[in-house]
Amino acid sequence: MDDSPLKLLLNIDFELSDDKTELVKKVRWIIRLRYVISPAVVLMMLFTGWQGLTREPALTQSALFAVLITAAIAVLLNTIYFFTLRMRPLSNLRAFVVLQLAVDVLLFTSYVYRSGGVTSPFSFLYLLPIIAGAILVSTSASMALAGVASASYVAILSLAASGVIEHISYFVALDDFAHKWSYVLLMMLVNSFAFFMVAGISSFLMRTVRQKTNSLTAATLSLDRKVHLLGMLYDVARAAVGGNDAKDVIDEIGEILVAGLSLDRVLVYIKSEDGQFLELEREFYHPRLGDEIDRASLEVKIALEEDAGVTARAALRQMPENVTDPASHPLINRELAKKIGINPFAVAPMVIRGKMLGVIGVDRCFDAGGEIDDDAFQVLIAFADQAAVTLRTAQLES
Numbered sequence: 001m002d003d004s005p006l007k008l009l010l011n012i013d014f015e016l017s018d019d020k021t022e023l024v025k026k027v028r029w030i031i032r033l034r035y036v037i038s039p040a041v042v043l044m045m046l047f048t049g050w051q052g053l054t055r056e057p058a059l060t061q062s063a064l065f066a067v068l069i070t071a072a073i074a075v076l077l078n079t080i081y082f083f084t085l086r087m088r089p090l091s092n093l094r095a096f097v098v099l100q101l102a103v104d105v106l107l108f109t110s111y112v113y114r115s116g117g118v119t120s121p122f123s124f125l126y127l128l129p130i131i132a133g134a135i136l137v138s139t140s141a142s143m144a145l146a147g148v149a150s151a152s153y154v155a156i157l158s159l160a161a162s163g164v165i166e167h168i169s170y171f172v173a174l175d176d177f178a179h180k181w182s183y184v185l186l187m188m189l190v191n192s193f194a195f196f197m198v199a200g201i202s203s204f205l206m207r208t209v210r211q212k213t214n215s216l217t218a219a220t221l222s223l224d225r226k227v228h229l230l231g232m233l234y235d236v237a238r239a240a241v242g243g244n245d246a247k248d249v250i251d252e253i254g255e256i257l258v259a260g261l262s263l264d265r266v267l268v269y270i271k272s273e274d275g276q277f278l279e280l281e282r283e284f285y286h287p288r289l290g291d292e293i294d295r296a297s298l299e300v301k302i303a304l305e306e307d308a309g310v311t312a313r314a315a316l317r318q319m320p321e322n323v324t325d326p327a328s329h330p331l332i333n334r335e336l337a338k339k340i341g342i343n344p345f346a347v348a349p350m351v352i353r354g355k356m357l358g359v360i361g362v363d364r365c366f367d368a369g370g371e372i373d374d375d376a377f378q379v380l381i382a383f384a385d386q387a388a389v390t391l392r393t394a395q396l397e398s
Contacts, residue, residue, distance in 0.1 A: 023093055024085065026136050027100075031082050034104075038074040041111050041122065042067055070110045077103060097136050101129040101145055109152040116170035117160045118178055118187050123153065126195055131202045139203035146199035150192040157184050229379050232260040233386045247281075249394040253387045254284035257362065260383075261376050264289065267361040269302065269311065278302040278315055278359060307331070311347050315359050320348040320384070322377045346372040348380045350388035357391055360384050 045067060081100055108125040115122050126149035133142035159165040161184045169175050177183040235256050250268050258266045265285050269278040280300035302312050310331050314321050324344050326332050332342065345363035349356050362380060364370030372380070 020093060023097075023136065027085060027093070027097055028082075030100075030132055030136065031078055031085070034078040035075065037125075037128070038071040038107070041125070042071050044122075045115060067111070067114050070107060070114070074104075074107050077107075094137050094141075098133070098141050098144075101133055101136075101141075102148055104129040104132075105145060105148050105152055108149075109156060112153065113156045113160075113165075114168060114170075116174070116178070117167060118157050118184050119171045119174035121171070123187075123191050126153065126191075127198050130195055130199050134199065134202035134206045139199075139207070142199040142203050143196070146195040149195045153191055153195075154188050157188055225375060225379070228260065229382060232256055232379070232383060236383065236386050236390050246391060246394045249391050250281055253360070253390070254282055257360065257380070257383055258284045258286050261362065261379060262286065263362045263376075264364040264370070265362065267300075268358065269300075269315075269361065270358040271304075271315070271356060272301075276304055278304060278311060281358070311359050311361060314347045315349050315356050318349050318351045318354075318356055320346065320377070320381045322346040322372055322374075324371045344371040346377050346380055348384035350384050350391060352385075352388040352392045355392075357388050357395075360387065 077100075084096075105126060108122070108129075111122050111125060112120045130142055130145045130149060133145040156165070160167045161179055161181060167175075167178050169178075236253060250270070254266045254268050257263065263286060265283060267283050268281050270281040271277075272279050278301070302308055304312055304316060306313055306316060310321055310323055310329065313319075313331060323329055323332075323346065326342050326344060343363050345361055347359050347361045350358045350360060360380065360383070362372060362376075364372075
């Protein structure tokens with residue numbers, strides 16, 4: 001029952017985002033619908049004739065043949081769309097979608113003409129590609145399709161009313177209006193207005209839904225980041241509660257941070273006993289880097305002076321700093337850069353009750369353009385504060 005044709009047809013398995021994967025899913029859904037629309041139109045035309053709602057016979061042999069040919073072309077084209085989408089990646093998927101919808105408009109024009117033109121009840125079919133344009137592509141595409149639909153509808157009505165093409169009598173009760181220009185013009189105006197009105201409303205609704213979807217996605221990501229941060233802070237707090245010594249705590253701080261923010265490297269500096277220097281206690285690298293790096297311990301000692309570099313200034317001022325362009329930064333310590341590299345980096349002091357214990361430095365040392373974004377920087381600041389509490393607790397218990 002779960003795999004019934006109706007369930008497969010109505011099942012909406014896509015999201016309203018604009019990425020290519022979701023667009024492909026939406027196109028496949030439209031293709032599934034098309035396999036129902038054309039046969040349904042043929043069945044409705046046959047049913048109305050059977051019920052005596054149209055002239056007798058409802059469809060002559062030639063008219064029936066023409067309708068069936070149109071339906072067969074629609075199904076054939078839809079099958080081509082299906083296999084084209086399935087077998088080869090398309091560089092311009094949106095153009096492919098617009099082309100499909102424009103062809104739909106022409107096919108629906110054939111149905112409208114075959115069912116009486118100005119007296120046809122099937123002019124509502126034009127609304128389907130217009131709404132699909134708003135869902136699948138954009139407002140401009142939906143408006144363009146409304147224009148194509150209006151032009152096609154006006155063209156067949158004008159040609160039939162002026163006698164250039166034959167008016168096909170289908171709903172006999174309305175045949176008297178088929179050649180009255182007042183009625184023809186009224187139908188042109190009403191339906192064209194309806195096409196553009198539906199294009200505008202559906203586009204507005206889709207923009208609203210997309211905005212709400214994007215807002216919800218952003219809120220969800222923000223919440224996920226906060227939960228992730230809380231998890232990291234909890235893990236750091238447990239390091240002190242577990243009774244580890246200061247070195248073990250530093251190890252846990254580095255490992256949690258490098259994995260939690262997906263950094264290439266974390267450097268943990270500790271204030272020397274005499275309070276004159278920052279000494280590199282440990283460096284940590286992300287496991288994804290494997291054996292491609294030299295993991296030999298660095299020996300780094302930074303004087304706690306304002307002109308000694310960004311790390312020293314961050315420690316003295318007890319202020320974090322995110323350096324996105326280290327090459328042009330006036331306080332970059334060139335001697336230190338030779339040892340640890342010169343990539344975008346961020347530093348955050350570990351401070352508790354006004355006392356600076358050390359500095360955490362992070363970077364993506366194998367990604368020259370890998371700046372530390374604002375979200376990661378804010379996490380680093382909060383993490384450094386919690387790390388200071390944990391480290392201080394471990395120092396006191398050692």
